[in-house]
Amino acid sequence: MTSTVDAAPxxxxxxxxxxxxxxGLEVHVELNTATKMFCGCRNEFGAEPNTNVCPVCLGLPGxxxxxxxxxxxxxxxxxxxxxxxxxxxxxxxxKNYFYPDMPKNFQISQYDDPIVFDGYLDVPLDDGSTWRxxxxxxxxxxxxxxxxxxxxxxxxxxxxSYSLLDYNRAGVPLIEIVTKPILGAGVRAPEIAxxxxxxxxxxxxxxxxxxxxxxxxxxxCDANVSLMPTGTTEFGTRTETKNVNSxxxxxxxxxxxxxxxxxxxxxxxxxxxETRHFDEQSGTTSAGRPKETFxxxxxxxxxxxVPIEPSAAWVEELRAGLPERPWERRARIQTEWGLSDxxxxxxxxxxxxxxxxxxxxxxxxxESARSWWVSYLTQQANTAGVEPADLAITPADVARVIALxxxxxxxxxxxxxxxxxxLAGEGTPDDVVAGRGLAVVSxxxxxxxxxxEALAAQPAIAEKIRAGKTKAAGAxxxxxxxxxxxxxxxxxxQSLVLERVAAGS
Amino acid sequence: xxxxxxxDVAHLARLARLAVTDDxxxxxxxxxxxxxxxxxxVSEIPDDxxxxxxxAPLTNVLRPDEPAPSLTREAALAGAPxxxxxxxxxxxxxxESQ
Numbered sequence: 001m002t003s004t005v006d007a008a009p010x011x012x013x014x015x016x017x018x019x020x021x022x023x024g025l026e027v028h029v030e031l032n033t034a035t036k037m038f039c040g041c042r043n044e045f046g047a048e049p050n051t052n053v054c055p056v057c058l059g060l061p062g063x064x065x066x067x068x069x070x071x072x073x074x075x076x077x078x079x080x081x082x083x084x085x086x087x088x089x090x091x092x093x094x095k096n097y098f099y100p101d102m103p104k105n106f107q108i109s110q111y112d113d114p115i116v117f118d119g120y121l122d123v124p125l126d127d128g129s130t131w132r133x134x135x136x137x138x139x140x141x142x143x144x145x146x147x148x149x150x151x152x153x154x155x156x157x158x159x160x161s162y163s164l165l166d167y168n169r170a171g172v173p174l175i176e177i178v179t180k181p182i183l184g185a186g187v188r189a190p191e192i193a194x195x196x197x198x199x200x201x202x203x204x205x206x207x208x209x210x211x212x213x214x215x216x217x218x219x220x221c222d223a224n225v226s227l228m229p230t231g232t233t234e235f236g237t238r239t240e241t242k243n244v245n246s247x248x249x250x251x252x253x254x255x256x257x258x259x260x261x262x263x264x265x266x267x268x269x270x271x272x273x274e275t276r277h278f279d280e281q282s283g284t285t286s287a288g289r290p291k292e293t294f295x296x297x298x299x300x301x302x303x304x305x306v307p308i309e310p311s312a313a314w315v316e317e318l319r320a321g322l323p324e325r326p327w328e329r330r331a332r333i334q335t336e337w338g339l340s341d342x343x344x345x346x347x348x349x350x351x352x353x354x355x356x357x358x359x360x361x362x363x364x365x366x367e368s369a370r371s372w373w374v375s376y377l378t379q380q381a382n383t384a385g386v387e388p389a390d391l392a393i394t395p396a397d398v399a400r401v402i403a404l405x406x407x408x409x410x411x412x413x414x415x416x417x418x419x420x421x422x423l424a425g426e427g428t429p430d431d432v433v434a435g436r437g438l439a440v441v442s443x444x445x446x447x448x449x450x451x452x453e454a455l456a457a458q459p460a461i462a463e464k465i466r467a468g469k470t471k472a473a474g475a476x477x478x479x480x481x482x483x484x485x486x487x488x489x490x491x492x493x494q495s496l497v498l499e500r501v502a503a504g505s
Numbered sequence: 506x507x508x509x510x511x512x513d514v515a516h517l518a519r520l521a522r523l524a525v526t527d528d529x530x531x532x533x534x535x536x537x538x539x540x541x542x543x544x545x546x547v548s549e550i551p552d553d554x555x556x557x558x559x560x561a562p563l564t565n566v567l568r569p570d571e572p573a574p575s576l577t578r579e580a581a582l583a584g585a586p587x588x589x590x591x592x593x594x595x596x597x598x599x600x601e602s603q
Contacts, residue, residue, distance in 0.1 A: 033570050040573025049591040053581045054573075060584075070570035091558060098522050100595040148592065164592035167581075296520055301558035309564045 009259025010266075012187045015227065018266070021189040021258050022235050023182040024224035025133075025250075027200055029175045029210045030143055030217070031074040036171035037142045038065030038108065038305075043173070045216055049166035057142075057171035059104030064304050067092075071173035072115070074209035075140045076310055077318055078175055079116025081203050082135045086315050090115045092140070092302040100165055101144035109176075111299040114139035115308065123199045124327050125191065133196045134180040143172040175210075181235065189225075189258065194251035197221050201247075202326040214245050221250050225257040227265060236261070237271040241285050243278045253278045256285055333357060337366040350378050352388050358395035364402040372398050376416060380423060393422045400429045413486055414438050440489050444496070447480070447488055451496045454479040465501045473497045509537040 015021070033043050039056035055063035076086055093111035119135035146169050151161030177200065185192045201212045201219055212219040226238035239261070241253045256278075261271055275288035324332070330353070334344045337360075347353045352373040359369035373388060377398070381388040401418055404410040410418060410433070421432030433439055454476045455462040464472040473494055480493045511530040514537065518525040525533065575581075578591055587594035 035570050035572050040568070040571065041575045042572050048578070050578045050581045050593070052575050054575045058576075058581060066568040067566065068570050069567035072567065089564070096520070098520070100593070103593075150589075151597075160597055162597055163595050164589055165595060166592050298520070303559070306559050306561065306563040306566050 009256055010262045012190060012255055012258055015258045015262040016187045016230075018230060019227035019236075019258075019262060020183070020230055020232075021185060021254075022226045022228060022238070023179075023185065023189055023193055023254060024238070025179045025182070025193060025196060026222040026224070026240075027177045027197060028143075028220045028222075029078070029177065029204055029212060030219070031071050031173040031175065032208075032210050032218070033068055033070045033074065033173050035068055037068050037071050037140070037173040038171055041168075041171065044168075045211075045218070047168050049168060052168040053170070057103075058167060059102070065108065065302075067305060067308065068173060071140060072308055072310070073318065074173065074207075075115050075138065075175050076315060077207050077209055077322070078177065078204060079119065079138050080315070080319050081207055081322055082116070082119040082121050082138065082177070082200075084116035084119030084135060084138065086116050086310055087113055089113070089307050089309050091307045092305040093299045094302050095141075096298045097296075099144075100163065101147055102170060103145070103165075103167060107142060107144065108302055108305070109141035109299075110139035111301075115310075121196065121199060121203070123192065123195045125188075125195050131185075131188075131192050131195065133182060133192075136178045136180045138175055138177040141174050141176060143169050143174040145170040190251040190255040193223060193254045194247050197250050198247050199327070206323045206326045206329070214247070217245070220245065223250060223253050223257070225254055225261065226271070227258065227261045236265070237273050239271060239274055239276050239285075241276045241278050242288065245280070249278055249280060252283045253285065256283060260285065329357075337370070343370075346374060350374055350388065352378065355388055355395055355398075359398045359402075362396040362399035364399040368402045368405075369395075369398065372402065372419075376419065380419075391423060392425060393419065397422050397429055404429060404433065408489065409433070409439050411440055411486070411489055414440065438487065440487055447484070447493060447496055448500065450480045450483050450488075451476065451493065451500050454483065455497070455500060462501060465497070470498065473501075509534045509541065513537075 012021075031043075035041060036043050036052075036057055039054050041052040041054050041057055044052065056065055079086055090110065090113045092108050094106040095109045095111075096106045098105055114137040116139075117135075117137040119138075121133050121135060122130045123133055125131055145165050145167040148164040148166070149160035150164060179196070182189070182192065182196075197219075201214070204210050204212050204219075210218055214220070220242075221244045223241045223244055224238045225241070226236040228234060228236045239257060241257055244250050244253045257276070264271055272287075276285040277288050278285050323329070330344060330348065333339070333353070334341075339347075344353075347356060347370065350373070355377075356366070356369045356373050359373065360366050377391060377393070378388055381391050384391070398419075401410070401415050401422075404418070405412060405415050417436065417438055418429050418432045421427075421436055421438075422429055426432045426435055458475065458479070461472050461475050465476070476497045477490055477493045480497075481488055481490060511534050514525065514530050514533045518533075582588040582591070582593065585593045
C-alpha cells in the first residue's frame with residue numbers, strides 16, 4: 001500500500017522500457033443550451049450564486065424533470081461527429097451517491113444504453129500523422145453544483161471545515177465522452193492524450209454545441225492511466241486523475257502518472273484504484289477519495305423520464321448538416337487563400353478564422369478580409385475586452401465596408417470610422433455612411449474649389465510646385481484633406497493639385 | 506438462494522447514510538435475503554423479453570430549450586438549514602468515509 005507515497009517519477013522513456021501504458025480518457029463537455037438539461041433554469045456561466053435554480057435542479061420533493069430537446073440534439077451531433085452509432089432507444093438512469101454537489105443525492109445520467117456509442121476520432125498529431133482513438137460511448141447527464149471549501153488553508157477540500165454550495169451549474173447539460181482503452185501509444189501516450197483532447201475540442205467547437213472552454217470548466221478531462229509489463233496483455237490497476245484543466249495539463253498529468261506508477265511498481269508496491277487530483281503548479285498528482293466501485297452507485301432506470309428514440313430521418317438530417325472537420329477546413333482554407341503556416345496560425349490563435357471565412361463568403365477578397373479581422377477588429381475587441389466574434393459587427397458588415405473601399409466610396413481611414421459606427425450600434429455600414437456623412441468627396445468641382453483655395457492661401461508653396469518641386473504638393477494635399485475632414489481621396493487630391501498648378505492656378 | 510451477509514447490509518447502509526444497529530444487521534440481512542429471492546423469480550422470464558423500465562408507452566417527452574423563471578435566491582435558500590454568502594452551507598465533505 002505505497003500508492004500515496006510519491007515515488008520519484010521516471011521519464012516516459014524509462015517507463016516504456018519496462019511497461020506499456022494504457023489510457024482511457026473521459027471528457028465532459030457542457031452544452032451551450034439556453035437552459036438546463038431537465039428544467040428551464042438558465043444555463044449561464046458567472047451568474048450570482050443560486051439564482052438559476054428551481055425545484056427540479058434543487059431536487060425538491062414533487063418536482064419532475066423534463067428533457068431539453070436541444071441537449072439531445074447536441075449529444076447526437078457530437079456522436080455523429082465522432083463516427084458513433086446512435087442508439088434507437090436510449091434511457092436515463094439514476095447514479096446514486098451522497099455528495100453535496102448534487103442536492104438530490106443522485107445524478108441523472110445514462111447507464112447501459114448511452115445515446116451514442118462505438119465511434120472513433122482520427123486525431124492529427126504534430127508530426128503530421130494520425131492516431132485513431134476509439135470511442136466507447138458518449139452519454140447525456142447533468143452537471144453538478146460548485147463547492148467552495150471554507151476554513152482550509154488553501155481552499156482545497158483537505159482541511160476544510162465546511163463547504164458552500166452554488167447550484168447554478170447543477171443540471172447543466174453535460175455530455176461525457178469515453179474512449180476505449182488507448183493501447184500501444186508507448187512514449188507518445190502523453191502527446192496523444194493532449195492531441196485527442198485538442199482535436200475533440202476543435203470538433204465540438206465546430207459543431208457549435210459547446211463553448212469548450214477548459215479554463216471555464218465547460219470542457220474537463222479525467223485521465224485514466226495504468227501500466228502493464230511490456231509483452232503482457234492484462235491491464236494494471238488504474239488511477240483516474242481529475243482537475244486536468246488545460247491541454248498542457250492533460251499531457252503533464254499522463255506523463256506524471258506513468259512515471260509515478262512505474263516508481264510504485266518497480267519498488268514492489270501496488271497501485272490503489274483511486275481518484276487523484278492534478279496540481280497545476282507542481283505538475284504532480286495527489287490522492288483523492290478512494291473511488292467507489294461501480295456497483296456502489298446502484299444505477300437504476302430513472303422512473304421520471306421516458307426513453308428517447310431518435311428517428312432515423314432526424315439523425316440523417318443532423319448527419320447531413322455536420323460541418324467539415326476543423327483541421328480539414330483549415331487545410332482547405334490555407335490552400336484556397338494561399339496562406340503560409342504562420343499566417344494561418346495567427347488567424348486561428350486570434351480566433352478570427354471563421355470570421356474571415358464568413359467575410360470572404362460574403363464577397364470580400366481574402367486578403368482584405370484577413371487584414372481587417374487580424375488588425376483593426378482584433379484591436380477593437382482587445383480594447384473592449386471581448387472575443388472578436390462577440391463584436392457588434394457581422395462578417396457581412398465587414399464585407400460591405402471592404403466593398404465600399406474598393407468602389408472608392410470610402411478611404412481606409414473613413415472605413416475605420418464606419419466600422420466604429422457599426423460597433424457603436426449606429427446600424428449597417430450604409431447607415432453609418434449616410435448618418436455620419438462619411439462618403440469620400442468625389443465631386444471634382446468641390447475638390448477643385450478646395451484645392452484652389454488652399455493654393456491661394458499658401459502662395460509660396462504654390463510657387464515651389466510650379467518650379468517643379470512636386471513634393472511640396474503634400475502640404476496642399478494636407479490642407480485639402482483637413483478642409484474636407486478627411487473625406488477626400490488623397491491620391492485624387494494630389495493629381496488635382498498638380499493639374500491646377502499646371503493650369504496656372 | 507441469495508446470500509446477503511451482515512457486512513453487505515452494513516455496506517449498503519453506509520452508502521445510503523443509514524445508521525443500523527448490530528441487531529438490525531441480522532434482521533435486515535434475513536429480510537433482504539427473502540426479498541431478493543422473490544425478485545429473483547424475474548430471471549425465470551425468457552431472455553428475449555426486453556426489460557420493462559416504464560409502464561407508460563411513451564417516448565421522446567421533450568421540452569423546448571426555452572428559459573422559464575427560476576426561484577429567487579431567497580426562496581431557494583429558505584429551506585436550507587444554513588446559508589452563507591448566498592450559498593448553501595454544508596458540513597465538511599471528506600473525513601466521514603476516511
